[in-house]
Amino acid sequence: MSLRDKLDQLHPLFAKGGRLEKYYPIYEAVDTFLYSPNDQTLTSPHVRDGIDLKRVMIYVWLSVMPCVFVAMWNTGLQANTAMVAMGLDTVPGWRGSLFGLLGGDVNPDSFWSNFIHGAVYFIPIYFITFAIGAVWEITFATVRGHEINEGFFVTSILFALIVPPDTPLWMVALGISFGIVIGKEVFGGTGKNFLNPALTGRAFLYFAYPGAMSGDAVWTAVDGFSGATPLGLAAAGGIEAVEAAGYTWGASFLGTIQGSLGETSTLACLIGGAFLMITKIASWRIVAGMFLGMALTATVFNVVGSDTNPMFGVSFLWHLVLGGFAFGMMFMATEPVSAAMTNTGRWIYGALIGFMTVLIRVVNPAFPEGVMLAILFCNIFAPLIDHFVVQANIKRRNKRYA
Numbered sequence: 001m002s003l004r005d006k007l008d009q010l011h012p013l014f015a016k017g018g019r020l021e022k023y024y025p026i027y028e029a030v031d032t033f034l035y036s037p038n039d040q041t042l043t044s045p046h047v048r049d050g051i052d053l054k055r056v057m058i059y060v061w062l063s064v065m066p067c068v069f070v071a072m073w074n075t076g077l078q079a080n081t082a083m084v085a086m087g088l089d090t091v092p093g094w095r096g097s098l099f100g101l102l103g104g105d106v107n108p109d110s111f112w113s114n115f116i117h118g119a120v121y122f123i124p125i126y127f128i129t130f131a132i133g134a135v136w137e138i139t140f141a142t143v144r145g146h147e148i149n150e151g152f153f154v155t156s157i158l159f160a161l162i163v164p165p166d167t168p169l170w171m172v173a174l175g176i177s178f179g180i181v182i183g184k185e186v187f188g189g190t191g192k193n194f195l196n197p198a199l200t201g202r203a204f205l206y207f208a209y210p211g212a213m214s215g216d217a218v219w220t221a222v223d224g225f226s227g228a229t230p231l232g233l234a235a236a237g238g239i240e241a242v243e244a245a246g247y248t249w250g251a252s253f254l255g256t257i258q259g260s261l262g263e264t265s266t267l268a269c270l271i272g273g274a275f276l277m278i279t280k281i282a283s284w285r286i287v288a289g290m291f292l293g294m295a296l297t298a299t300v301f302n303v304v305g306s307d308t309n310p311m312f313g314v315s316f317l318w319h320l321v322l323g324g325f326a327f328g329m330m331f332m333a334t335e336p337v338s339a340a341m342t343n344t345g346r347w348i349y350g351a352l353i354g355f356m357t358v359l360i361r362v363v364n365p366a367f368p369e370g371v372m373l374a375i376l377f378c379n380i381f382a383p384l385i386d387h388f389v390v391q392a393n394i395k396r397r398n399k400r401y402a
Contacts (some may be wrong), residue, residue, distance in 0.1 A: 053190075056281055060154045063275045064331060066268035067161055068122070071261040075165045076117030078258050080108040082222045095120045118165070122261055126160040128169050129176045133159075136180045140189060151190035155180060158198040158331060161262025162324065162372075163205070164213070166220070171209065175201040195379045196338050199372055206372070220258045230257065230322050231361065231369055238310030239318055252321035263324040273330025282334035285343060289350025290329045290357075294319055297358040311362040319358060328353075328371035338379040342389045349385055353378045 179201025255265025276282035360370025
């Protein structure tokens with residue numbers, strides 16, 4: 001007897017009035033994940049597209065795989081390089097035992113050692129994020145009696161990629177819990193949240209534990225290593241200070257610099273984002289608007305100049321590759337639920353994020369990164385932007401046919 005037949009035999013127990021009715025959402029999630037359900041929607045579940053929610057989530061999950069692979073390799077590269085410079089040859093703790101078991105050694109010239117070293121940091125973070133997220137999704141689905149969707153697949157992978165590699169696992173669990181519960185589930189779950197859940201969890205950690213999440217010190221998975229982030233260096237001494245510290249534009253574009261796990265490689269972000277735009281999961285208007293908003297604002301600051309603030313001189317090309325701008329532009333700002341829905345609104349929404357990102361980076365001396373706060377701020381105003389766009393269209397139409 002196949003697994004499908006066994007599940008079909010169990011189905012009456014989960015039906016209305018059955019003994020296991022309250023656990024039906026868990027059964028249904030497993031059933032529809034492994035098989036195509038019998039009760040399929042024959043017409044398009046979305047207004048303009050026949051793609052289902054599961055396919056959307058799978059596409060987004062696949063699109064971040066370039067960032068995942070770069071995250072594991074680059075995290076190990078930075079850690080091995082720092083350990084060699086510090087004269088260390090042993091990874092401490094349980095990660096060191098796992099690292100040695102998998103055949104890794106502290107050698108920045110070895111691709112395998114770099115990849116494994118990064119994996120022993122990324123995989124536990126992702127596992128905790130996924131497990132805790134799944135528990136919250138199942139809990140709310142069981143209480144509400146609705147099916148479990150694949151939303152936490154995307155939220156978990158995005159959250160894991162935007163935290164520093166040395167984030168304590170208990171902090172990871174706390175952050176993803178806040179993001180899912182407060183950022184999504186209290187508003188009704190997937191499709192009803194007005195904030196990006198992954199960014200909400202990251203913002204909670206930033207405000208709750210600013211010493212660990214402020215970004216003032218560079219994030220490298222080595223105890224005792226200290227250094228300044230490229231954006232921190234730019235805020236203190238401009239691009240000259242960034243280049244003097246050994247950071248080049250090319251290295252920043254490829255992602256061979258320190259930073260949060262999946263945000264360092266602009267190239268990987270652009271590859272994943274291109275896949276989302278080709279499949280029409282992400283709106284190219286939001287991406288274009290965010291880039292243009294950033295480029296125009298940075299150019300204005302370049303023209304104005306400042307004798308006291310070196311960030312005025314940072315060009316838009318550097319803003320693109322530093323911090324989490326590329327990751328935010330491709331994966332966070334384009335989230336369809338919390339973004340603007342109208343075409344004109346998407347241009348305005350993206351441009352406003354780009355403008356605010358540069359504004360926060362340049363004007364705010366305490367925290368030179370601004371993508372996270374800019375996206376969350378614009379999430380709040382996305383419905384208002386759409387409202388004004390719709391009202392303007394109505395006025396033009398009434399005027400045209402009056």
